[in-house]
Amino acid sequence: MKEFASKLFNKLDQRIIRYVLPSLISIVILSIPLINSPQKNLWVRIIGYAGLYIILGLGLLVHVGLAGMFDLGFAAFYAIGAYTYAFLASPHFNIHLPFLLVLVLAGSFAAIVGLLICIPVLKLRGDYLGIVTLGFGEIVRMLLMNLTNITNGSQGIFKLDKPSILVMTFTSGTFFYYFIFILVALLLFLLNRVINSRTGRAWLAMREDEDVAQMSGINTSKYKLLAFALGAFIGGMGGAIFASWQGSIFPDNFNMNVSINILCVIILGGLGNQFGVILGAMALIALPDILRGFSDYRMIIFGLLLIIMMILQPQGFLPRKAPELENKVLKQGKKKKEVQS
Amino acid sequence: MNIISSSNVTKRFGGLEAIRNLDVEISEASITSVIGPNGAGKTTFFNCITGYYKPEFGNILFLEKEITGLPPHRIAEEGISRTYQNIRLFNSLTVIENILAGEHTKLHCSFADSLIASKRYRMEETESIKRAKEILSFVGLSGCGDQLACNLAYGAQRRLEIARAIANSPKVLLLDEPTAGMNPSETVEMIKLIRRLRDKLNITIILIEHDIKLVMEISEKIIVLDFGSKIAEGKPLEIQNDPTVIEAYLGKKNSLYQ
Amino acid sequence: MQKLIEQLINGMTVGSFYALIALGYTMVYGVLSMINFAHGDIFMVGAYFGCFTITQLSASGFTQAHPILAIIFTFLAGALGSALTGITVERLAYRPLRKASRLATLISAIGTSIFLQEFVRLIPKFGSSIASIHFGEKNLFPESWSTAITNVTKTFGGAMVKTYPGVLGTAGIKLGEIAISYSRILILAIAIVFMVLLYLLVRLTKIGKAMRAVSEDKDTASLMGINVNRIISNTFFIGSALAGIAGVMMGLFYLQIRPTMGFTPGIKAFTAAVVGGIGNIPGAMLGGYILGLAEVISIQFLPAVYKDIVAFTILIVMLIFKPTGILGGSGGKNKL
Numbered sequence: 028m029k030e031f032a033s034k035l036f037n038k039l040d041q042r043i044i045r046y047v048l049p050s051l052i053s054i055v056i057l058s059i060p061l062i063n064s065p066q067k068n069l070w071v072r073i074i075g076y077a078g079l080y081i082i083l084g085l086g087l088l089v090h091v092g093l094a095g096m097f098d099l100g101f102a103a104f105y106a107i108g109a110y111t112y113a114f115l116a117s118p119h120f121n122i123h124l125p126f127l128l129v130l131v132l133a134g135s136f137a138a139i140v141g142l143l144i145c146i147p148v149l150k151l152r153g154d155y156l157g158i159v160t161l162g163f164g165e166i167v168r169m170l171l172m173n174l175t176n177i178t179n180g181s182q183g184i185f186k187l188d189k190p191s192i193l194v195m196t197f198t199s200g201t202f203f204y205y206f207i208f209i210l211v212a213l214l215l216f217l218l219n220r221v222i223n224s225r226t227g228r229a230w231l232a233m234r235e236d237e238d239v240a241q242m243s244g245i246n247t248s249k250y251k252l253l254a255f256a257l258g259a260f261i262g263g264m265g266g267a268i269f270a271s272w273q274g275s276i277f278p279d280n281f282n283m284n285v286s287i288n289i290l291c292v293i294i295l296g297g298l299g300n301q302f303g304v305i306l307g308a309m310a311l312i313a314l315p316d317i318l319r320g321f322s323d324y325r326m327i328i329f330g331l332l333l334i335i336m337m338i339l340q341p342q343g344f345l346p347r348k349a350p351e352l353e354n355k356v357l358k359q360g361k362k363k364k365e366v367q368s
Numbered sequence: 369m370n371i372i373s374s375s376n377v378t379k380r381f382g383g384l385e386a387i388r389n390l391d392v393e394i395s396e397a398s399i400t401s402v403i404g405p406n407g408a409g410k411t412t413f414f415n416c417i418t419g420y421y422k423p424e425f426g427n428i429l430f431l432e433k434e435i436t437g438l439p440p441h442r443i444a445e446e447g448i449s450r451t452y453q454n455i456r457l458f459n460s461l462t463v464i465e466n467i468l469a470g471e472h473t474k475l476h477c478s479f480a481d482s483l484i485a486s487k488r489y490r491m492e493e494t495e496s497i498k499r500a501k502e503i504l505s506f507v508g509l510s511g512c513g514d515q516l517a518c519n520l521a522y523g524a525q526r527r528l529e530i531a532r533a534i535a536n537s538p539k540v541l542l543l544d545e546p547t548a549g550m551n552p553s554e555t556v557e558m559i560k561l562i563r564r565l566r567d568k569l570n571i572t573i574i575l576i577e578h579d580i581k582l583v584m585e586i587s588e589k590i591i592v593l594d595f596g597s598k599i600a601e602g603k604p605l606e607i608q609n610d611p612t613v614i615e616a617y618l619g620k621k622n623s624l625y626q
Numbered sequence: 627m628q629k630l631i632e633q634l635i636n637g638m639t640v641g642s643f644y645a646l647i648a649l650g651y652t653m654v655y656g657v658l659s660m661i662n663f664a665h666g667d668i669f670m671v672g673a674y675f676g677c678f679t680i681t682q683l684s685a686s687g688f689t690q691a692h693p694i695l696a697i698i699f700t701f702l703a704g705a706l707g708s709a710l711t712g713i714t715v716e717r718l719a720y721r722p723l724r725k726a727s728r729l730a731t732l733i734s735a736i737g738t739s740i741f742l743q744e745f746v747r748l749i750p751k752f753g754s755s756i757a758s759i760h761f762g763e764k765n766l767f768p769e770s771w772s773t774a775i776t777n778v779t780k781t782f783g784g785a786m787v788k789t790y791p792g793v794l795g796t797a798g799i800k801l802g803e804i805a806i807s808y809s810r811i812l813i814l815a816i817a818i819v820f821m822v823l824l825y826l827l828v829r830l831t832k833i834g835k836a837m838r839a840v841s842e843d844k845d846t847a848s849l850m851g852i853n854v855n856r857i858i859s860n861t862f863f864i865g866s867a868l869a870g871i872a873g874v875m876m877g878l879f880y881l882q883i884r885p886t887m888g889f890t891p892g893i894k895a896f897t898a899a900v901v902g903g904i905g906n907i908p909g910a911m912l913g914g915y916i917l918g919l920a921e922v923i924s925i926q927f928l929p930a931v932y933k934d935i936v937a938f939t940i941l942i943v944m945l946i947f948k949p950t951g952i953l954g955g956s957g958g959k960n961k962l
Contacts, residue, residue: 097729147946154661154732158896159945162938173931217483224482224489225475232469235458242418244444244473244536253479287736294733327744333737337730338722351514352464352497
């Protein structure tokens with residue numbers, strides 16, 4: 028199976044995958060709200076929601092795929108971001124800060140919590156870390172549920188402010204849709220650059236072999252903290268966007284199923300590949316909503332999918348594309364492709 | 369001045385003393401070999417130097433500065449690098465990326481730099497790739513740069529490990545069985561590479577090896593360990609004829625198997 | 627004073643559940659070095675098998691006639707159901723990943739957990755779908771079979787909460803001022819009996835020795851002639867059976883079961899195993915009771931809703947500060 032997939036990708040011209048395919052996908056995504064159809068709002072909502080999961084998936088990818096820190100409680104950061112929005116932009120405490128500011132604050136607050144969580148668990152490995160993060164996720168949810176004075180508990184918080192940037196207020200789903208996908212594009216662009224830099228290579232080395240990374244001079248504690256904060260920041264931003272779009276939030280919006288959903292998204296897309304997150308989000312979020320009849324079977328299919336994916340292809344279907352650095356500069360002039368071993 | 373010296377270093381695991389009262393002096397730009405039967409404590413000693421283990425007793429000094437108990441990344445920053453007995457490359461990274469990862473302590477581009485693509489980021493990316501290519505050619509791996517590390521042939525992988533280790537311009541390089549699993553011609557190439565490392569780059573080499581012929585040929589000093597203690601030390605010819613060493617490797621003279 | 631003793635008894639009861647489930651976690655961690663994330667759901671499956679059995683037995687009057695026998699059959703059904711589920715899960719979802727990274731196994735375990743929960747929830751739907759398989763106009767199954775399949779699956783599972791018939795009753799004995807119900811005594815007795823049996827099995831029998839060998843070093847054990855796959859299956863069988871017994875106990879005692887009932891007790895039992903030292907069998911028993919008592923005591927000081935947070939907090943604190951547990955286990959520091 029693995030050989031077939033890699034042969035397939037090698038056969039297709041690299042350029043098609045690199046440029047044509049993403050352009051096509053982008054055009055499709057950008058034009059969905061422009062269709063003139065009675066179903067338009069439904070599509071906008073579904074694909075937009077998938078877009079939100081791309082953002083969340085990217086955040087989790089930074090934790091799992093880059094820092095190698097297995098995080099089963101990512102919904103906690105999603106929740107923190109959402110509730111930050113609810114506190115700072117609603118009648119709840121009667122604070123109404125501007126949208127972009129709250130977005131940054133939501134991300135920052137989630138990042139701070141991320142750092143606090145990360146410090147005690149720096150030395151934990153693999154599956155133990157997964158259980159601890161699961162515990163944190165559940166604790167956050169239970170606190171949101173039970174600190175009713177602050178969070179309204181299971182009643183939730185309502186009438187969250189509609190966002191506005193400059194003079195434009197988000198009056199319909201279409202605004203959120205475009206905002207989400209612009210953010211997705213920005214995140215993909217920035218993440219790609221960070222991954223192909225000193226920081227990114229430190230992360231990848233750490234993920235590959237933590238001891239050797241340390242002895243090669245990488246301060247793994249610092250980079251783990253950095254990754255955790257970054258991932259949490261992205262998750263927090265996602266939460267704020269979700270809150271502002273949905274208009275109201277409840278603790279149950281952030282339960283363990285959500286953490287599992289986000290995990291499925293990144294596993295399906297390959298654990299090192301940020302573009303795979305798009306595939307994962309579309310497949311796991313958009314598809315079931317489109318195939319309405321199957322929504323009851325969604326979770327059981329997720330479960331089976333996780334098992335099958337691990338058995339067949341633990342790296343996901345889109346392994347990370349290794350950058351071509353040696354030949355990059357040589358492209359001007361003769362290309363010395365002969366390998367001297 | 370000795371570039372590395374250890375005094376009275378003892379490392380215990382539970383009740384077992386892996387190395388005991390180890391006093392070692394390595395002079396700058398020398399090639400020293402550490403030999404001894406399996407389990408003698410050689411790799412443990414390397415692990416203590418590189419900060420992976422913290423010894424129970426004793427000090428390790430690097431250029432007269434105490435490095436005992438420093439975290440491994442700090443020791444790498446100071447200028448001590450190593451390779452591993454079982455090859456441990458960053459397998460899902462390319463050959464060049466492995467070297468770039470090795471350059472980590474030499475570079476200063478921070479997360480923020482890469483986020484905003486600052487001048488430092490752009491400059492360092494070009495510089496570091498250029499440097500990585502130079503290192504590739506130094507170890508004889510030019511042209512392999514974009515292959516995944518796991519796809520290289522065995523001998524090439526060993527050389528890549530060395531390339532990664534020298535990427536941050538270390539002053540000391542610890543090589544843990546660099547020729548294990550190599551055939552004679554690959555071993556000859558490795559000897560040349562090790563000499564080049566010292567002669568051209570002025571790197572002090574400390575080497576763990578089982579290939580006695582190689583050890584005799586390349587070493588300026590040999591340290592022999594057995595059961596965690598140093599049992600002999602000296603020039604190759606001295607060690608060859610040292611009865612304690614012979615006994616350690618071959619057993620007592622009057623035993624049944626002599 | 628009286629209240630204190632009552633709470634202690636409460637704690638021991640709750641602790642018995644945790645201890646039995648924790649044993650399964652610790653045994654599997656011992657032989658495979660993996661956290662069987664789906665273990666809590668195996669506990670749930672046992673509860674469902676038990677519920678089905680006792681419901682049918684009660685409906686046919688058997689329980690009234692032979693109460694003790696009925697309860698024994700229920701326990702057997704729960705244990706067997708869980709055990710078979712356990713070895714199937716091991717065979718299909720874990721064995722193929724023996725050589726893979728531990729993360730892959732954990733993800734597969736999560737998938738299994740989701741699958742088991744959803745399967746139990748959706749069983750009536752599957753049942754009616756199967757019963758109504760037809761080719762054109764003709765049904766695959768005759769009428770009586772179709773109804774039987776639909777009814778069985780509907781009785782067995784589903785999204786709604788299921789209730790155990792209250793066979794244990796509320797009668798009990800009185801020690802002075804303190805009332806202890808028979809059911810609590812039964813739970814404690816069953817838990818202790820099985821724990822002792824397990825301990826003897828592991829220490830004295832050939833299988834036990836083989837299990838210990840496999841947990842030390844799988845590859846060497848196989849070189850010594852031990853059929854490692856069979857021992858691992860056996861470990862899952864026994865561990866899952868114990869969880870199934872706990873599941874039936876939970877049903878008989880608390881009366882209500884639901885497909886999601888395995889998650890929280892599962893995490894708590896895992897906490898218990900960690901507290902006692904993961905991989906350490908007496909440790910799991912000790913950890914279970916410590917956790918049970920801690921939970922009950924915490925209710926004295928905190929609002930009851932925070933009970934679960936107590937368990938999670940203990941888990942996190944233990945994993946961070948003393949991952950090897952009280953009696954010492956592997957401690958999660960193994961290299962991946």
